[in-house]
Amino acid sequence: MALLEVKNLHTHFFTREGVVRAVDGVDFELERGRTLGIVGESGCGKSVTALSIMGLIPKPPAKIVEGQVLFEGRDLTELDEGELEDVRGRHIAMIFQDPMTSLNPTLKIGTQLTETLRRHLGMSKDAARKRAIELLEEVHIPNAAARLDDYPHRYSGGMRQRVMIAGAIACNPKLLIADEPSTALDVTVQARILDLLEELRKAHDMAMILITHDMGVVAEAADEVAVMYAGQLVERAGVQDLFDRPEHPYTEALLGALPHVDEEHVRESRLTTIPGRPPNLVDPPEACRFGPRCPYASLNDSCTQVEPQLRELRKGHWVRSAHPASERAGVPAEVGA
Amino acid sequence: MSTNGALLEVTDLTKHFPIKQGLLFDRTVGHVKAVDGVSFQIAEGETLGLVGESGSGKSTTGYCVLQLLKPTSGSVRFMGRELTELGREDLRRMRREMQIVFQDPYASLDPRMTVGDIVSEPLVVHGVGSRRARRETVRGLLEVVGFNPEYTNRYPHEFSGGQRQRIGIARALALNPKLIVCDEPVSALDVSIQAQILNLLKDLQRDFGLTYLFIAHDLAVVRAISDRIAVMNQGRLVEVGPAAEVYSSPQDEYTRALLAAVPVPDPRKMKERKEERRRVAHVLAEAAEEAALADE
Numbered sequence: 001m002a003l004l005e006v007k008n009l010h011t012h013f014f015t016r017e018g019v020v021r022a023v024d025g026v027d028f029e030l031e032r033g034r035t036l037g038i039v040g041e042s043g044c045g046k047s048v049t050a051l052s053i054m055g056l057i058p059k060p061p062a063k064i065v066e067g068q069v070l071f072e073g074r075d076l077t078e079l080d081e082g083e084l085e086d087v088r089g090r091h092i093a094m095i096f097q098d099p100m101t102s103l104n105p106t107l108k109i110g111t112q113l114t115e116t117l118r119r120h121l122g123m124s125k126d127a128a129r130k131r132a133i134e135l136l137e138e139v140h141i142p143n144a145a146a147r148l149d150d151y152p153h154r155y156s157g158g159m160r161q162r163v164m165i166a167g168a169i170a171c172n173p174k175l176l177i178a179d180e181p182s183t184a185l186d187v188t189v190q191a192r193i194l195d196l197l198e199e200l201r202k203a204h205d206m207a208m209i210l211i212t213h214d215m216g217v218v219a220e221a222a223d224e225v226a227v228m229y230a231g232q233l234v235e236r237a238g239v240q241d242l243f244d245r246p247e248h249p250y251t252e253a254l255l256g257a258l259p260h261v262d263e264e265h266v267r268e269s270r271l272t273t274i275p276g277r278p279p280n281l282v283d284p285p286e287a288c289r290f291g292p293r294c295p296y297a298s299l300n301d302s303c304t305q306v307e308p309q310l311r312e313l314r315k316g317h318w319v320r321s322a323h324p325a326s327e328r329a330g331v332p333a334e335v336g337a
Numbered sequence: 338m339s340t341n342g343a344l345l346e347v348t349d350l351t352k353h354f355p356i357k358q359g360l361l362f363d364r365t366v367g368h369v370k371a372v373d374g375v376s377f378q379i380a381e382g383e384t385l386g387l388v389g390e391s392g393s394g395k396s397t398t399g400y401c402v403l404q405l406l407k408p409t410s411g412s413v414r415f416m417g418r419e420l421t422e423l424g425r426e427d428l429r430r431m432r433r434e435m436q437i438v439f440q441d442p443y444a445s446l447d448p449r450m451t452v453g454d455i456v457s458e459p460l461v462v463h464g465v466g467s468r469r470a471r472r473e474t475v476r477g478l479l480e481v482v483g484f485n486p487e488y489t490n491r492y493p494h495e496f497s498g499g500q501r502q503r504i505g506i507a508r509a510l511a512l513n514p515k516l517i518v519c520d521e522p523v524s525a526l527d528v529s530i531q532a533q534i535l536n537l538l539k540d541l542q543r544d545f546g547l548t549y550l551f552i553a554h555d556l557a558v559v560r561a562i563s564d565r566i567a568v569m570n571q572g573r574l575v576e577v578g579p580a581a582e583v584y585s586s587p588q589d590e591y592t593r594a595l596l597a598a599v600p601v602p603d604p605r606k607m608k609e610r611k612e613e614r615r616r617v618a619h620v621l622a623e624a625a626e627e628a629a630l631a632d633e
């Protein structure tokens with residue numbers, strides 16, 4: 001059994017402007033000890049997917065209208081708040097983009113860490129303090145014992161994110177969800193945070209969901225990749241296969257739009273762009289959501305008529321498109337610039 | 338022009354900020370050497386990419402070039418004139434020739450002004466054209482940057498980040514400047530929008546012969562638009578050279594560390610990059626922070 005299985009997840013926001021279909025068809029499995037990268041541009045539903053798994057969506061206005069989140073076989077969408085609290089404390093932990101939103105600026109770092117340990121694991125004060133020092137050492141914060149008395153504002157963004165990570169792994173979770181953990185940081189600091197997460201994932205035998213908008217980050221850190229577009233999972237594959245042979249026209253476009261640091265002639269050439277913008281999720285295109293921006297969709301075919309379903313194109317490679325790359329083989333690509 | 342034909346020539350530029358302390362009276366207890374002896378040149382029509390970690394002094398350098406901040410010392414020669422010695426009126430006139438585009442299109446546009454007013458403001462300030470002529474100019478500018486000119490009466494918050502950045506670029510172009518300092522203009526944008534804005538900046542450079550000082554912390558983005566690269570660390574330039582050379586054979590260890598940090602969308606290269614990263618990490622700012630904590 002997979003550690004986590006998300007089946008046909010639909011999370012909608014019921015607002016005055018209408019129903020926002022923030023997550024509208026997400027399916028994946030995650031095995032123990034593996035890293036899944038969820039990638040897509042802002043607003044495509046990555047965070048709402050994560051919050052749905054954690055039972056942290058704001059209700060109202062949000063509601064999981066369909067689907068299951070099976071964690072070790074148990075459907076988390078059916079648990080009450082007390083049971084969810086227990087799962088969050090001990091089995092699934094989450095870290096966010098901005099560490100300051102989750103660290104309390106008025107509390108010492110030691111206090112914040114020991115509180116978590118005492119609440120969720122019922123540790124004594126002394127035991128919690130000892131464990132907190134170990135945790136800070138694990139995330140490579142120098143002179144850990146002295147650091148317990150520091151306030152978070154003393155630290156740079158990267159160092160704060162490490163404190164957050166120490167808190168997240170405190171209870172030895174089986175799954176760590178990291179929502180853009182390095183996006184607000186310099187690339188140099190981002191690299192260190194990603195390396196640290198990888199190290200901890202191995203040491204604790206955790207599974208990880210790494211949410212990012214950066215294809216480079218995915219390539220470095222993920223075993224498997226899920227690409228999201230307009231609330232839906234549109235492609236899922238092993239990381240090597242995804243980068244070697246991307247299938248969905250959106251994935252291809254996203255990769256094409258990325259400037260490469262080791263590409264010699266980028267200065268003279270133009271970057272590939274995707275015409276238009278993602279749809280409004282109150283009123284998305286009825287059939288294929290990428291259809292209006294897709295270079296392969298033509299008006300007289302299924303793209304505007306039938307909603308494409310996620311299908312397994314080859315072993316382990318899933319795609320939601322009527323025109324995946326390998327089925328277009330031989331057809332000249334008429335990609336617009 | 339200066340003797341060697343550069344449009345912009347910066348020599349030994351420094352900018353020190355006082356560090357103040359005290360309850361009633363601020364006392365200066367030291368200085369942050371934000372820019373600490375920086376020299377570079379940019380030829381007309383060229384892009385110089387300025388890269389470095391955050392806090393390395395890139396924005397301060399940009400502001401000093403434009404005289405938005407007064408340099409502590411050093412020379413900034415632009416179009417053959419020494420900007421640091423100009424009086425207010427002369428400087429005002431020179432400002433027409435040099436503009437800035439900021440990172441955050443949300444913060445840098447006045448939310449109470451319409452798109453039309455934002456773009457025409459520099460024209461009004463410099464008394465360019467009649468009201469009617471300005472309206473035409475604004476429409477033309479918006480068209481050039483790919484923003485629907487029908488929307489001049491709307492407000493910036495009605496638009497996405499990429500659209501707002503187009504408004505910011507139209508405004509920077511209004512006075513037909515020679516030099517534009519681009520301070521992280523695409524850092525806050527999604528990849529596909531980032532590509533659109535980078536292409537736009539390239540097109541504008543080609544069509545109007547613009548010169549860019551392009552500031553960014555993302556080395557992949559910088560490479561896409563720069564002819565030469567200047568690498569900044571703690572207020573100093575550690576390496577300046579043609580882009581191809583800096584990227585293929587970086588001379589300074591700090592440059593190597595910056596390059597190694599960029600995630601590359603190719604899983605096969607992951608391992609070697611991680612090793613290189615470990616080798617050079619000690620020169621980065623976080624290593625300094627760690628060392629300071631370890632010493633306490």
Ligand SMILES: Nc1ncnc2c1ncn2[C@@H]1O[C@H](COP(=O)(O)OP(=O)(O)O)[C@@H](O)[C@H]1O
Pocket residue numbers: 013015020021022023040041042043044045046047048049058061281
């Ligand atoms: N509180 C909310 N009310 C209404 N819509 C929301 C709310 N939170 C998120 N959304 C919508 O849900 C969609 C997905 O958001 P999110 O998951 O945060 O995107 P991502 O993390 O991929 O950037 C977006 O279109 C967003 O506008």
Ligand SMILES: Nc1ncnc2c1ncn2[C@@H]1O[C@H](COP(=O)(O)OP(=O)(O)O)[C@@H](O)[C@H]1O
Pocket residue numbers: 354355369370371389390391392393394395396397398
């Ligand atoms: N107005 C200011 N007052 C005091 N210190 C400043 C000011 N502006 C910038 N600094 C300091 O100068 C250094 C360089 O900052 P900046 O030029 O913004 O770097 P970058 O743009 O490379 O991130 C930093 O240490 C910053 O804290």
Ligand SMILES: [Mg+2]
Pocket residue numbers: 046047048179
């Ligand atoms: Mg998000």
Ligand SMILES: [Mg+2]
Pocket residue numbers: 395396397
């Ligand atoms: Mg800056």
